[in-house]
Amino acid sequence: MVAVARIVWERSEGDRRSEARMQVELVERARSGDHDAFAVLAKESFGRLYGAAKLILRDQDRAQDAVQEALVLAWKHVRAIRDPQAWDAWLYRLTVRACYRLARSARRRDVLELHVEPDTEPTGHDFTGLLAERDRLGRELGQLPVDQRAVMVFHFYLDLPLTEAAAILDIPVGTAKSRLHRGLETLRTAMSDDRADAGIRSGERSA
Amino acid sequence: MTEQQLPLERMLAGWMADEATGAPEPILAEILATTGRIRPRPRWWALLVERPMRSGRARVAVGLANRGLVYAALIALLLAGLAALAIGASILLNRAGPADPADWSGFRGNADHVGVGLQGPTGNPVLAWQFHAHGAVLEVAIVGDHVFFAADDGTLSAVTREGGVTRWAVAVPNPPLVGPYAADGRLYVTDANGVLYAFDQADGHRIWSTPTAYAVPSRMVSADGTVYFGTSDGFVVAVDGATGAERWRLQPPGATLVDAPAFEAGMVYAGTDGAGYVAIDPATRRVVWQGDTNGENTGTASVADGIAYLGVAADAASGKLRAFDAATGRLLWTASDDLLQLPTVADGVAYSSTVAGLVVAIDTATGTTKWQIHLEGEVRAPVVASGIVYLFAGNERRLYAVEAATGNLLWRYDAPATGNCCIAVARGAVFVGLQDGSVLSIVGDHRPLSPEPFPSSAPSATPTTPPSTGPSPTPVPSLARVIWSTDIRRMGFAPVCQIAVDPTTGRIWAPEAGSDEIAIFEPDGTLVEEWGGSGSEPGRFDFSRGNGDGYGTLAFAKDGSFFVLDAGNRRIQHFDAKRTYLGEWGSFGDRPGQFTDPVGIAVAADGSVWVLDDIRSVVEHYGPDGTVLGTFDPFALQPTNDGANSLAIDGHGNLYVSSIAPASVLVFDAKGTLLRTVGEGQFSEQAGNMSIDAGGRLFVTQGPERGSALGVLTFAPNGSLLGGFGPLGDGAGQLAFPGGIALDGKGGIYVEDSDFGSTRLIRLELLSPAVP
Numbered sequence: 001m002v003a004v005a006r007i008v009w010e011r012s013e014g015d016r017r018s019e020a021r022m023q024v025e026l027v028e029r030a031r032s033g034d035h036d037a038f039a040v041l042a043k044e045s046f047g048r049l050y051g052a053a054k055l056i057l058r059d060q061d062r063a064q065d066a067v068q069e070a071l072v073l074a075w076k077h078v079r080a081i082r083d084p085q086a087w088d089a090w091l092y093r094l095t096v097r098a099c100y101r102l103a104r105s106a107r108r109r110d111v112l113e114l115h116v117e118p119d120t121e122p123t124g125h126d127f128t129g130l131l132a133e134r135d136r137l138g139r140e141l142g143q144l145p146v147d148q149r150a151v152m153v154f155h156f157y158l159d160l161p162l163t164e165a166a167a168i169l170d171i172p173v174g175t176a177k178s179r180l181h182r183g184l185e186t187l188r189t190a191m192s193d194d195r196a197d198a199g200i201r202s203g204e205r206s207a
Numbered sequence: 208m209t210e211q212q213l214p215l216e217r218m219l220a221g222w223m224a225d226e227a228t229g230a231p232e233p234i235l236a237e238i239l240a241t242t243g244r245i246r247p248r249p250r251w252w253a254l255l256v257e258r259p260m261r262s263g264r265a266r267v268a269v270g271l272a273n274r275g276l277v278y279a280a281l282i283a284l285l286l287a288g289l290a291a292l293a294i295g296a297s298i299l300l301n302r303a304g305p306a307d308p309a310d311w312s313g314f315r316g317n318a319d320h321v322g323v324g325l326q327g328p329t330g331n332p333v334l335a336w337q338f339h340a341h342g343a344v345l346e347v348a349i350v351g352d353h354v355f356f357a358a359d360d361g362t363l364s365a366v367t368r369e370g371g372v373t374r375w376a377v378a379v380p381n382p383p384l385v386g387p388y389a390a391d392g393r394l395y396v397t398d399a400n401g402v403l404y405a406f407d408q409a410d411g412h413r414i415w416s417t418p419t420a421y422a423v424p425s426r427m428v429s430a431d432g433t434v435y436f437g438t439s440d441g442f443v444v445a446v447d448g449a450t451g452a453e454r455w456r457l458q459p460p461g462a463t464l465v466d467a468p469a470f471e472a473g474m475v476y477a478g479t480d481g482a483g484y485v486a487i488d489p490a491t492r493r494v495v496w497q498g499d500t501n502g503e504n505t506g507t508a509s510v511a512d513g514i515a516y517l518g519v520a521a522d523a524a525s526g527k528l529r530a531f532d533a534a535t536g537r538l539l540w541t542a543s544d545d546l547l548q549l550p551t552v553a554d555g556v557a558y559s560s561t562v563a564g565l566v567v568a569i570d571t572a573t574g575t576t577k578w579q580i581h582l583e584g585e586v587r588a589p590v591v592a593s594g595i596v597y598l599f600a601g602n603e604r605r606l607y608a609v610e611a612a613t614g615n616l617l618w619r620y621d622a623p624a625t626g627n628c629c630i631a632v633a634r635g636a637v638f639v640g641l642q643d644g645s646v647l648s649i650v651g652d653h654r655p656l657s658p659e660p661f662p663s664s665a666p667s668a669t670p671t672t673p674p675s676t677g678p679s680p681t682p683v684p685s686l687a688r689v690i691w692s693t694d695i696r697r698m699g700f701a702p703v704c705q706i707a708v709d710p711t712t713g714r715i716w717a718p719e720a721g722s723d724e725i726a727i728f729e730p731d732g733t734l735v736e737e738w739g740g741s742g743s744e745p746g747r748f749d750f751s752r753g754n755g756d757g758y759g760t761l762a763f764a765k766d767g768s769f770f771v772l773d774a775g776n777r778r779i780q781h782f783d784a785k786r787t788y789l790g791e792w793g794s795f796g797d798r799p800g801q802f803t804d805p806v807g808i809a810v811a812a813d814g815s816v817w818v819l820d821d822i823r824s825v826v827e828h829y830g831p832d833g834t835v836l837g838t839f840d841p842f843a844l845q846p847t848n849d850g851a852n853s854l855a856i857d858g859h860g861n862l863y864v865s866s867i868a869p870a871s872v873l874v875f876d877a878k879g880t881l882l883r884t885v886g887e888g889q890f891s892e893q894a895g896n897m898s899i900d901a902g903g904r905l906f907v908t909q910g911p912e913r914g915s916a917l918g919v920l921t922f923a924p925n926g927s928l929l930g931g932f933g934p935l936g937d938g939a940g941q942l943a944f945p946g947g948i949a950l951d952g953k954g955g956i957y958v959e960d961s962d963f964g965s966t967r968l969i970r971l972e973l974l975s976p977a978v979p
Contacts (some may be wrong), residue, residue: 033247034751046235051227064234068241074240079250080257086268093260104721104751122740137222156216157223167261188215 020085027084030075038078041087042071048158049095055153056099058142068100070094092158093168096150103146133191140190148183151176213444244653304391311349311633315549315588318428320471320509322425323552324632328651332608334621334939335636335648336371339691339731339970342382346629350388350408354638355394356646357384363396365411368634371648371693373733375411379404390429391448397424403434403446415451422926424508430470433489437465437477438920443487445475451529456491459485466520471510472535478505478517484531486515489689496536500529514539516573518549521562521587529557530574532951540574542567553591553611560586564596569647578614580661582607585625592632599639601625604637606649608656615658620649623689623939645691647939683893686921686977687932687956689940692969693732704750705807705853705896706758706947706959706968711767711784715957715968717947718759718771723748725761725771730951732968738786745788749775760853762810764831770808770816777802777817781831792833797823799835807854809862811877817862819854826854826862826879839879842866855897865894865907872897872907872922885926891916898950903976904929906956911935918942919958921977929976937962942969954978 016127023044029037048071053063081090141149147169154165166176235369255277259270306312308325315322347367351354361382365374369953381399386396387406393414401421405414423439433454434446441462445454459465462482474495475487484498486506499516503526506518515533519526524595528547530539532671542559544567548555556577557569564582566589569575580944585601595617596609604625608617624643631638639647692722706717712736723741725748728734739748747773750759758882761771767784778793793802807819815836816829828836841851841864850867857863861882862875868876870890874882885905886894895908905925909916918933919942924975933942938961947959960967 031247035243036240039240042239045234045236047230050230050234055223055227060231064231068234068238071238072241072245076245076248077253077257078247080253080270081252081268082270083266083268086260090260090269094362101721134218134222137218138226141219146948152219153223156220157227170258170260184215184219191215192436 023087023119024084026068027078027081027087028069029193030078031081031084038075042074045088045091046071049091052092052153052158053095053099056096056146056149056158057103058138059151062102063099065077066098069098069101073098089164089168092154092160093170096154099150100146108116127174137187140187144183144186148179148186151179155180212455216860242970256610276722283672307351309634310351310389311347311631311638312390312429313348313386314346314426314467315507315509315551316590316631318430319511320428320467320469320507320549321511321553322588322590323507323553324590324592326635327595327597327632328608328636328649330629330651330654330656332606332618332637332649332939333652334620334692335369335650336694337623337648337689337939338364338371338373338646338693340644340646342644343642344644344646346386347631347638347640347646348387348394349631349633349638353645354648355387355389355408356640357382357396358644360381361393361398363387363406363411366646368636368648370695371646371732373731377406377411377413385424385426388427388429388434390434391432393429393448395427395429395434395448397421397427397436401438403451405437405448405451409539417451417453419453425465427466428470434467435470435475435489437468437479437680439464441465441479441481443468443475443477443485445489455489457487457492457494457942459487459494466505467507469508469515470508470586471515474510476508476510476515476533478508480504484508484515484517484529484536486533486536498529498531498536501527503527505797507549507805509549509552511557512555512571514552516550516552516557519546520561521548528557528569530557530571542569542574543576544579547817548587551589551591551596556611558589558591558596558611560589560598562587564600564602565660566596566609566614568596580609580614588629590630590632590637597630597632597637599626599630602873605954606630609661610658613658614661616661617656617658621939622647631754633697645689650719676711686930686975687919687971687973688974690955690970691732692939692967695734695966695968696727704758704946706949706957707761707769708949708951709767709769710763710765713951713953715949716761716763716769717959718748718750718761718967720750720758723759723775728968730970732970744777745780745783745791746786748773748780751775759805760808762808762816764810764814765812770809770810772805772818774802777805778834779805779808779816779829781833790827790832797828799838800829800833806852807864809854809856811856811860812858817854817856819851819864821851826864826875837879839874839875840956841873841879844881845873852894853896855899857899857905858901859903863897863899864904865897866968867893870894870909872905874926883926886920886928889920889928896946896948897949900950900958900978901952906948906950906977908948908958911944911962918945918960919948919956923976932971933958933960937967 026037026041050069053066057063154160162176163173164174254271257270259267261267306317340358342355344358347354347356352368353365354368355365361379362376363379364376366721381398381400384396387394392408394408397403401424403417407414419767421438427434427436432448434481436589437443441458443454443465444455447454459482462479464480466478475489478484483500485893486495488495504520504523506520509516510533513533515531519530523805528542546561548561550559555571557571560566562585564586566576566586567579570577582600583602586598589596589598594611596611604622606620610617623645624641626641636651689807704718708715713730718724724737724739726737752895758774761769763769769782771780773780777795778791780791781789797803804822805818809817814831819826824840824842825838826841827838852865855863860877864873869887870893871887872885872894890909891913892909898906907920916929920931921929923929937943942960943962945958945960949957954973956971958969
């Protein structure tokens with residue numbers, strides 16, 4: 001079992017290196033104006049960027065807008081990249097900037113839509129509580145300030161160390177830590193409160 | 208261990224991984240199509256504008272490390288360049304250069320009057336912007352990023368080509384003006400007295416005017432640094448473009464009038480009364496040839512591919528379009544149809560029209576007709592770009608795009624008024640000046656077009672129906688027409704919230720959700736300035752709600768002092784008319800004087816202030832210093848409170864609260880007594896922002912979920928529905944998502960309208976019964 005795991009590890013590391021080399025080559029080609037190379041890079045990144053934007057904005061339509069804005073800007077300014085290995089980080093930065101802009105410019109009507117959550121269907125005795133808890137988690141995450149959501153998404157979804165997340169977000173590491181800490185504390189409190197008064201809030205107005 | 212007992216972090220990571228799935232592939236295809244159409248910016252530009260990002264060992268991976276230094280160096284270079292420019296200005300002024308083929312110098316394009324643009328709109332027509340001048344606009348010139356035009360009131364204006372935003376405007380004496388014609392950094396116009404002027408394209412300052420008043424000058428052209436025009440006493444005149452000094456004048460033998468000349472390959476061509484069609488060599492100042500026009504009154508000359516054309520004048524009762532050999536003056540052919548005006552010529556085909564609506568395509572080699580179509584009159588000066596002929600049918604108020612090769616219809620676009628002259632096509636847009644003073648910029652949506660045979664026998668026009676009324680399927684009468692529209696997102700704005708009009712200046716104040724600034728516009732849509740910025744100090748704002756979404760607004764008192772609903776800071780800031788900070792009140796909370804989710808503000812005639820707080824579910828009354836005077840719950844009598852959108856006050860001090868569900872407007876007296884409910888069952892979407900006129904008419908926006916209903920509904924003082932305006936869409940007279948709305952007290956109304964592509968600030972003129 002150990003040997004198999006080691007072989008798998010070695011192969012995947014090799015793949016990663018090869019992918020990294022290929023990405024550097026693609027970025028260099030894109031930088032020289034090769035749109036086909038950019039298309040390959042965009043396809044590779046699209047899912048991750050969309051996922052991050054969706055989690056930050058908590059809205060599919062605006063997430064699409066954010067990714068669109070980020071990738072179009074990436075193509076326009078691709079020649080600003082000096083280190084091709086920074087491609088992913090730069091795309092994350094462009095995406096989160098677009099997310100901030102869209103979040104701030106969103107309409108009141110959107111707010112109301114965002115807060116409307118579908119009723120949780122009871123799907124079985126063992127999973128009802130779990131589903132409800134996950135549902136609440138999503139709702140409470142949506143209540144956090146967008147800058148806290150961004151740090152959490154970078155750390156927990158994109159799996160980036162806080163130092164890297166801070167560099168991409170252009171904030172000090174201490175700020176990233178404190179945003180993460182505050183966000184988690186808020187979620188913890190909200191989740192424990194929700195556990196305490198589950199069922200009471202279901203009839204409350206969402207706005 | 209069950210998952211409920213997992214640490215929050217692990218649960219969060221798992222939830223995010225599940226939640227983030229499902230990326231929509233069509234969006235990626237759209238992104239790649241978009242990026243495929245554009246090219247990356249040059250490296251120096253990209254490095255400069257992109258914010259620097261550092262990688263692992265603090266190495267700069269994106270952008271420039273010391274952008275500030277580079278900017279400082281650039282500014283220094285710019286200053287040095289300006290100094291050099293100032294030193295060499297006189298030399299530069301006298302140096303004439305050829306027109307950029309992507310530009311449109313004036314009437315019929317460039318000096319040859321061929322009427323061919325390099326690039327028109329691609330795909331279906333989309334209104335980019337609409338500018339309203341104070342008088343009819345006949346023709347426009349496009350140079351680089353600017354559009355120039357003269358209105359009948361004598362105003363010569365420069366607006367941005369992308370957004371239609373005024374860069375400068377100057378008043379020229381003795382209107383109406385002829386022109387402008389753009390060349391060598393200057394704009395040439397003539398006034399009603401026959402004086403020729405040159406203005407600087409950059410800032411509109413007058414460079415010179417001729418000491419001579421010429422006899423009714425024709426339209427002018429400029430070539431090789433010289434301005435050429437004809438006069439009604441039979442002369443061709445050449446004026447130095449740099450100084451305004453007359454270089455020469457020549458009266459062709461027998462000429463009693465000279466019409467607008469063309470310039471091509473070093474020769475001047477002009478139609479005359481009495482001397483036929485003449486070609487003049489400006490170097491020798493002699494007539495090279497005279498073509499016989501059978502004694503007919505002629506129109507503007509044009510020259511293309513070695514053929515000199517002469518059509519009939521717009522006001523002529525008879526006459527033929529003729530083609531002459533440009534070198535010898537030999538008559539090549541005469542068109543079979545009568546009254547054809549000067550043609551636009553592209554790829555061996557001449558496209559001409561008559562004021563009666565006939566449009567023909569003529570083979571320039573033989574003079575035979577390739578195709579023809581009939582419109583409802585007043586078709587003048589067609590233009591061509593990239594295989595498409597653009598025609599404006601004046602009686603129909605309609606712009607047509609016709610496939611040049613076949614005469615098949617590609618699209619049509621309804622304009623808000625008639626136009627009586629000339630359209631321009633340049634840099635991806637068609638520009639149309641109209642009789643009501645509108646200037647339209649129409650771009651394309653880049654979608655494929657399907658040509659269809661032209662319905663030549665029965666044009667589908669409904670000439671008397673203003674397009675702003677639109678084909679609204681609702682039986683609600685349209686109560687407004689567009690005066691001007693400008694795309695403010697093209698100027699860098701994020702969508703704004705509710706807008707307000709300063710009662711002392713008429714200026715429009717629009718909070719910007721993205722920058723926490725307030726943009727201030729002149730009543731004609733010109734941006735004056737942006738004021739404020741992010742922060743919690745006096746004079747700084749946070750136009751966002753608790754979750755980061757944008758919101759904020761303001762309300763004026765009669766004396767021009769105003770109160771800003773600083774939603775994110777949960778406070779009201781009070782300023783006098785000079786924007787001096789007078790004080791503030793509010794903090795987060797649910798007690799009197801505090802705010803949880805303030806969404807609406809209104810100032811009463813006595814200067815007291817009302818604020819609607821959605822979450823607190825109160826309308827609260829304050830003195831100008833923030834003293835709480837009273838509170839009532841607008842939803843006390845409602846079965847539920849599903850939220851409110853905005854607050855307004857009428858001249859009697861009654862309060863209007865727009866309710867989300869049921870969509871309606873609740874009207875209260877100042878004591879909080881419900882007087883009536885307006886619009887229940889008549890809104891198709893939640894009731895949005897409101898504005899009330901002095902007569903008590905109520906204007907309410909509704910959003911894009913309204914379907915076929917109008918974007919603004921208007922109610923009489925008794926609550927009955929009068930009508931509305933703005934069917935769904937982003938064309939002229941249409942509204943996508945009307946947000947801000949404010950009456951100007953002079954029969955007009957401003958609407959801020961957004962969709963995914965643009966944010967427009969629009970001024971509309973209200974029609975009866977929306978006005979007294």
